Amino acid sequence: MENPIEDMYEGQSVPELKRKKVGLISIDIQYHDAAIGYGFFKDAKREDHSYYFDRLDDVVFPTVNKLQELFRSEGLEVIHVRIEALTADGRDRSLEHKRIGCHVPKGSKAAEIMPQVAPKDDEIVLSKTASGVFNSTNLEYVLRNLGIDQLVTVGVLTNECIETAVRDGADKGFTMYIVDEGTAALTPELHESSMKVLNGVYGYRVSAEQIIDMVKNSK
Template identity: 30%
Template sequence: METKGSSSLSRFAMRRRDPDPKSAALLVIDMQNYFAAMAAPIIPSIRAAIDCCRSAGVPVIFTRHRHRSPEDYGMLGEWWGGDLIFDGTPESELMPEVGRRDGEPVVQKHTYSGFQGTGLEAMLRDMGRSEVIVTGVMTNLCCETTARDAFLKGFRVFFSADATATSSREMHEATLLNLGYGFAYLVDCQVLKRALAKV
């Protein structure tokens, strides 16, 4: 029986390629308490992706979305009103279930893209990484925007079909359709385990 991830791959993947463990970095997007209910179903897939990346020597980088003042809201303030994630609140912290280890970077951001004003691109370049594997929440907002930005900055993008989540299947699949068509190679945990085991 197909998993949700493998089913999505067969439906939406336009091209196939495996990530290169020597070139890739894993991005774990916004796995924070604010999104706990949405993220809970993908925790096993997130942990599997993190574990196989660590075993293969692939750097794991987390992002954390938070706002400090109205000056950094940008259009998100208009769009979402008061429903924002504020620094210093329990909701802004990474979910303990994700299992971040000491020393693994946490990129602080205040908009959808993990690259916008964060230093993430320079961090990846300094690591000698030219590929990113995108996991986390929300599929169609921060994950998709980060993936598109990565592509435009010249990174090869791998986007997880089973280690990303959002508020509806329709929005999740719309992102997979769009990214698979023009921006990213779609993967799931089985693909990552197979590819990264080649180290």
């Protein structure tokens, strides 16, 4: 069935990137969300989530790493976000995270960002205890201080923390770009559904190659 709302936004032009006004934000690519034996995958088998972990290994990790290195080489900000409580027992967690049993203790292995996309030098790392990074960290304050108003977004899960970040960022006046190959959900259907909802309304669905060209040609 055709969706007239989705059709309304198809084919919109993607806004150009502005030099020194754009940053790359990587969300939740950590052991808790991206490795068997941790977090919600603590007791899981890889074959039970083969689509997700194959996509991470074959598509997401290489794409995110490539974009990180590009932004670094261009002198642009690379920002990392992870789920991590301020305390060992997680008493500071959001009610949402307490309800769903999401607990990543401070300083734990689960809180570590995956080595394939780990921070370098003094890159900014923010810890959150809710789905929304804008709601549970000082990200907006940091971005305003940096003069950034465009965010290239990568990470997991597309239909959860990525979607929340993109919606919230758009509401706060940031131009949000969602890199298709730099994001993943547990199923292709969930990923595609979120991308269709976000594209043209809250942000812009882009390929890694689009972003690479846009960064290199930004003024």
